[in-house]
Amino acid sequence: MNRKIPSFIEIYKSLIKIPTISSEKKTIDQSNKIFIDLLSNYFSELNFSIQIKNIPNTNKFNMLSSFGTGKGGLLFSGHTDTVDFDQNTWTKDPFKLTEKDNKLYGLGVVDMKGFFVFLLDIISSINIKKIKKPIYILATANEETDMSGARYFAQSTSIKPDCIIIGEPTCLKLVNAHKGHLSYKIDIFGHTGHSSNPDNGINSIEIAYKVIKELINLKKYLQQKYSHKDFSIAHPTMNFGSIKGGNSINRICSLCSITFEIRPIPQLNLKTLEVLLKEKLKKIKKKWPNRIFLKNLFFSVPAYEISKTHHIVQKIESFCKIKSKSVNYCTEAPFLKNIAPTLILGPGSIEQAHYPDEYLHCDFIQPTKKILKKIIMNFCY
Ligand SMILES: [Zn+2]
Known part of the structure; x- marks a missing residue:
């Protein structure tokens, strides 16, 4: 198949290069528009249709790209923003993807620009025209501050996928519950x-x-x-x-x-x-x-849980051969759950998120592609 988009590493580089810091401090907070535009271009190249929406009263944007029509399907969700960083504690350039010692370094490599790179790579490698149920990719804004991107999307969308996967770095473990904050x-x-x-x-x-x-x-x-x-x-x-x-x-x-x-x-x-x-x-x-x-001080995030006995959880547990678990950090799941049953699963470890020299261990690359492909096959084909 002719690949219409750049290689995995080239896409990774291009997304890490664009600063998208969210912060309560106005002088540090940045718009994610350039990032959203680039991401939309990539998905357009793969024949996805694109909707970009401005979060009211902000310079931030959500993107929903979709392929296929009809009921159900799958929504993959990720946030486009990163936290701020401390120049003195990073030994590498946060906006330049650095490959070293079987690791990829950069701000957002696991939390969580990398998830979009994986999705683009997988989608470009499968015969998307054969899907029977739609695939949606949601890219949200402001996850690291008030989660206004996810909240706005949940209020305004009419799509009803069968399942939502948020690609936060869970070490490829399936997460069905987390604490609030x-x-x-x-x-x-x-x-x-x-x-x-x-x-x-x-x-x-x-x-x-x-x-x-x-x-x-x-x-x-x-x-x-x-x-x-x-x-x-x-x-x-x-x-x-x-x-x-x-x-x-x-x-x-x-x-x-x-x-x-x-x-x-x-x-x-x-x-x-x-x-x-x-x-x-x-x-x-x-x-x-x-x-x-x-x-x-900040926007409150509720705790989240989808029962381990829910049929969607059991379905993913069985075909991925993994058990779901609970974690102590927050995600956008409490807001997206109003759209569809939501689970969290993504490459890399939360231990590296929000830390200097954030990295993705390259040992995650092949297993992540395999597991995400499996999920698409099971829900959309
Ligand atoms: Zn995150």
């Missing part, structure tokens, strides 16, 4: 004054002490009440990330801020968690009105 900041405002008479002011560090005590009570409660044996850490976790307060030894501390995160398991939904959290702070807030302010 919520991050908070609590600002506590006191009233400053000279330290010689602490009663003359309100010390925010002393209020922070009470707030932390309540949060630790909540942490213990969540650990006792919720458990899921499939997770390596079976209960929801809470971690304090930072505490900052005061500026001088001889002053009553006026502002104290605490950040913390909670990672819920699937039985604990975001609403319940928010209610529990507010309930815990209620008494202290009543004692210190207008001094304690809780806010979300």
